[in-house]
Amino acid sequence: MRILITLFLFLFLTNLSAAKNPYDNNNVEDFITLMKNKHNYDENKLRKLFNEIVPEKRLLKFFIKAPERTLTWNGCSRKDINCLNYKNLFVNDSLSNGGIVYWNENQKYLRKASLRFGVPPEIIVAIIGIESKFGLKTGSFKTFDTLASLSLGPNKGRRAKFYKTELINFLLMCSENNFDPSHIKGSYAGALGKPQFISSSYRHYAIDFNDDKITNLWDSNADVIGSVANYLYKNGWLQNEVILTDTVFPESAKSIVFNQSKKTYKPITPYHVFKDKDIKSTSHLSDNELVSIIRFKENQDEVFKFGHKNFYVITRYNRSRLYALAVYFLAEKIKREKTRQ
Incomplete structure (x- = not known):
């Protein structure tokens, strides 16, 4: 699954692309010790994987150009095909x-x-x-090399911990499924297979x-x-529940939900709260049903819909609206x- 780029990743990957050896030996040694002592992972096998790493210079380009980062939903003119x-x-x-x-x-x-x-x-x-x-x-990046680069490089930040966890899960996933970790390829963020699961998701949901x-x-x-x-x-x-429903949305109410619609997709507000402000659903909703406001543009027209639990669930797969x-x-x-x- 796609992981949104962060400032840390930009700074880390900029240095990665220029560095001859992007790995801090102490970090690598600590990681090998962790895998050996906590997970009984073969030390020689892991050293061989690290020795064969080829630093991947394409990562920076792909993170910067991630569509969730660079594109709008549909803010184009109707004439601009x-x-x-x-x-x-x-x-x-x-x-x-x-x-x-x-x-x-x-x-x-x-x-x-x-x-x-x-x-x-x-x-x-x-x-x-x-x-x-x-x-x-399904991706052309060697997953071990990618996750090692993102977690054990010289400029560690808050996402380095996440990728270190994914590297651990990747190695354990390979052991559990008899995969050769040196042969597995995935996305620039370490996502795998047709559904693009990250390694922890593979172990938990596959x-x-x-x-x-x-x-x-x-x-x-x-x-x-x-x-x-x-x-x-x-x-x-x-099961059998809606994802989005249309709204009748008066101009006077748009400023009320502007901030809410940008910050959260989790349905936490009872429908009657919006209805009391003349923001109504075109479908029948119970007054106590929890909804959120999902706001986007269609051909430069502003659209507001009610987001329901299943819309939020989809954002658990990828956290992008x-x-x-x-x-x-x-x-x-x-x-x-x-x-x-």
Whole structure:
């Protein structure tokens, strides 16, 4: 899954691209000792991995150009058909057509996942499409090298601890699944397979969904589908509940929710609080239903929707509001166009 760039990463990776040896020997030695003593990891095997690391200079470019960082949802003029924005990048005919093909080829496991976890097929398919184009783009970076670079380099910051945890989980994941850590490739942030799970998510959410006693998120669509559904389910997905609902939003009320709509996507406000300010849903909602305001632009027009629990759950997969919007609208597009077939 995509991890939003931070100032630390920018500074760290700038030095990484220029440094001949980006590793502090004491950090490496401490890490090897930790893995050996706490996790009984083979010391010689780990030293061999560190000795074979090739510093990856492409990381800086990819972090800087992360779409969640650089693009708006759809702030383009209606006449500007060539404008690149987040919506056009992920809610498009290529991904919806690919999604229909993927759905048709994997109906058995999509149906099984929906029955078991309560997650609609179109949501599962949309996530896999956005994450890796249904497996066409799972990443070309050696994951061990990437995570080691992000966690044990010379300019450690608050995200270094996160990537160190992911490096530990990556090595344990490889041991648990008999993967060779020197052969595993993923994204510039260490995300893996068709659903782009980070290593800790792989260990926590990935499941064997076709009962072949192997959990493989690269080659088994059954495991990919089941694991995505399991991820959403364990993060609180509510079966048969809505994701977003339309609002009737008077101009006078827009300033009331401006700050709230930018800071949180978690539904924590009872609907009646908004209704008392003449902010109403076009669908029937109970007065005590918890909602949030999701604010974005469509062709330079400001749009406000009510976000429900399932919208927030999608942001647990990727904490970007843009990402959750893309999943929702791509899923709706795939479902709508598949129904027409």
